[in-house]
Amino acid sequence: MDEWALFIFTLAVQASIGSTFVLYLFNLRSSELKEDEAYHLFRMPLIVISVLSLLGLAASFSHLGAPMNAFNTIRNIGSSWMSREIVLTGAFIGLTCLTAGLTIVQKKVTPWLMLVTAIVGLIDVYAMGALYATTLVSGWNSINTYTSFFGTTLILGAVLAVSLVAPKFSKETSGINAKGIIRGAFAVAVLGFTIQVVGSAMFFTAVHEVTMIDAVPASSILANYKGMIASGWIASIIGMFLFGYLAVSKSKKTFVSLTFTALAIFVVAQGLSRYVFYVMPG
Amino acid sequence: MTQIGFFIDVTKCIGCKTCVVACKDKNNLEVGRNFRRVYSFEQGVFPNPSLTHVSLSCNHCDVPTCIPNCPTTAIFKRAEDGAVLIDHDKCVGCRYCEWNCPYDAPQFNEQLGKMTKCDTCFDLRDAGEEPVCVTSCPLRAIEFGPIKELRKKYGNVSEIKGMPSASITKPNLVIKTK
Ligand code: SF4
Ligand code: SF4
Numbered sequence: 086m087d088e089w090a091l092f093i094f095t096l097a098v099q100a101s102i103g104s105t106f107v108l109y110l111f112n113l114r115s116s117e118l119k120e121d122e123a124y125h126l127f128r129m130p131l132i133v134i135s136v137l138s139l140l141g142l143a144a145s146f147s148h149l150g151a152p153m154n155a156f157n158t159i160r161n162i163g164s165s166w167m168s169r170e171i172v173l174t175g176a177f178i179g180l181t182c183l184t185a186g187l188t189i190v191q192k193k194v195t196p197w198l199m200l201v202t203a204i205v206g207l208i209d210v211y212a213m214g215a216l217y218a219t220t221l222v223s224g225w226n227s228i229n230t231y232t233s234f235f236g237t238t239l240i241l242g243a244v245l246a247v248s249l250v251a252p253k254f255s256k257e258t259s260g261i262n263a264k265g266i267i268r269g270a271f272a273v274a275v276l277g278f279t280i281q282v283v284g285s286a287m288f289f290t291a292v293h294e295v296t297m298i299d300a301v302p303a304s305s306i307l308a309n310y311k312g313m314i315a316s317g318w319i320a321s322i323i324g325m326f327l328f329g330y331l332a333v334s335k336s337k338k339t340f341v342s343l344t345f346t347a348l349a350i351f352v353v354a355q356g357l358s359r360y361v362f363y364v365m366p367g
Numbered sequence: 368m369t370q371i372g373f374f375i376d377v378t379k380c381i382g383c384k385t386c387v388v389a390c391k392d393k394n395n396l397e398v399g400r401n402f403r404r405v406y407s408f409e410q411g412v413f414p415n416p417s418l419t420h421v422s423l424s425c426n427h428c429d430v431p432t433c434i435p436n437c438p439t440t441a442i443f444k445r446a447e448d449g450a451v452l453i454d455h456d457k458c459v460g461c462r463y464c465e466w467n468c469p470y471d472a473p474q475f476n477e478q479l480g481k482m483t484k485c486d487t488c489f490d491l492r493d494a495g496e497e498p499v500c501v502t503s504c505p506l507r508a509i510e511f512g513p514i515k516e517l518r519k520k521y522g523n524v525s526e527i528k529g530m531p532s533a534s535i536t537k538p539n540l541v542i543k544t545k
Binding site: 148149150151152154155157158159160161164165166167168171216219220221222225295296297298299366 | 406423432435436437438439440441456457458459460461462463465466467468469470471475476477479480481482530531532535
């Protein structure tokens with residue numbers, strides 16, 4: 086696997102997009118929060134998300150052989166999915182930083198800006214999928230590319246958002262419906278997981294035509310990564326159980342550490358699956 | 368525009384790779400970067416096995432999938448002869464064209480950080496000579512010229528078993544098969 090830069094870039098940006106979306110949902114469910122409570126709850130998460138997206142951006146730059154020509158990459162927006170993805174990613178990262186910046190300056194969150202950021206981000210996830218799905222690489226030209234990306238976005242987004250707000254529960258925010266928030270996030274993660282299961286089933290039943298010279302069909306390449314694929318799914322399932330437990334459990338003591346454990350498990354799970362994605366060009 | 372293209376005589380090619388080496392020498396290509404490559408396809412089983420060699424560079428395709436996908440518009444089809452070239456003032460070295468060419472034609476120059484490929488030896492052609500792969504082949508298995516003439520002489524076959532379908536990019540390539 087040679088694509089470490091893209092590995093980090095796609096995971097970091099998809100996690101940022103997903104958690105922006107989930108934070109917006111949190112905000113919707115927390116209408117009873119006072120302005121300053123909401124500020125305390127969302128300030129740090131918004132900052133972390135913008136830093137994470139900037140890290141992703143830095144990784145994507147390291148993928149370029151001639152980064153000083155980076156501005157040229159938006160010239161072919163009329164026909165290149167890569168151009169479109171770069172414009173959308175740029176817009177998302179800009180909006181994320183704006184959202185975090187405004188929150189700090191105004192000492193209050195701007196929900197409509199979070200919503201716009203999340204929508205731009207979700208369109209960007211589609212563009213990321215199209216970027217790979219429209220290539221000639223065997224295995225990428227599949228609905229699974231989209232489902233895998235959207236699944237990662239929802240799963241990592243949900244667990245990251247929960248991990249970022251959990252330490253704030255019960256301290257500054259007495260009026261918050263903590264359980265309601267966690268259950269909402271769990272529902273988002275279940276949706277993401279379901280999408281990935283469906284996409285993966287469709288992937289393994291599809292025939293992967295080889296459209297590049299000297300290439301091997303995706304199915305033969307993936308046969309060498311069975312252990313990794315299985316470990317990824319097992320980690321995902323363990324993560325889902327833990328997340329589900331957090332959504333129903335009453336105990337508060339271990340809550341924060343368990344959310345971070347869930348985050349770590351899902352990062353490993355999605356990382357394994359993304360690694361396998363990038364071995365497909367052979 | 369007179370579209371140029373290559374003719375490859377698979378019946379003559381013995382897979383010696385002199386064209387690959389001559390091209391490397393002409394373009395000063397380091398290990399791993401090959402504007403022309405020879406692919407070998409094994410077919411059939413005993414008692415009728417066959418081994419076929421096909422020498423391929425960029426085919427300067429009629430539907431070059433590399434071009435619409437390049438984010439920088441660095442790849443272009445030259446108006447005068449339909450050669451597909453890369454503008455290094457624009458290329459950002461994203462390597463996306465590698466995933467969008469069926470023939471592995473774009474070859475990344477690590478040192479430059481940019482993509483490079485067969486340019487049909489246009490300097491030699493300007494001087495009235497042939498591309499170096501054509502003149503170097505000891506079996507005269509490669510010809511270069513207007514694709515219409517090559518097709519008239521040698522037919523319309525653009526793929527052999529094992530190669531990606533010619534319907535993807537409509538390569539300017541004629542192959543003489545056994
Ligand atoms: S062979 Fe590949 S690089 Fe050359 S024109 Fe066709 S698609 Fe583009
Ligand atoms: S490497 Fe250069 S020529 Fe190839 S797609 Fe990227 S910008 Fe275009």
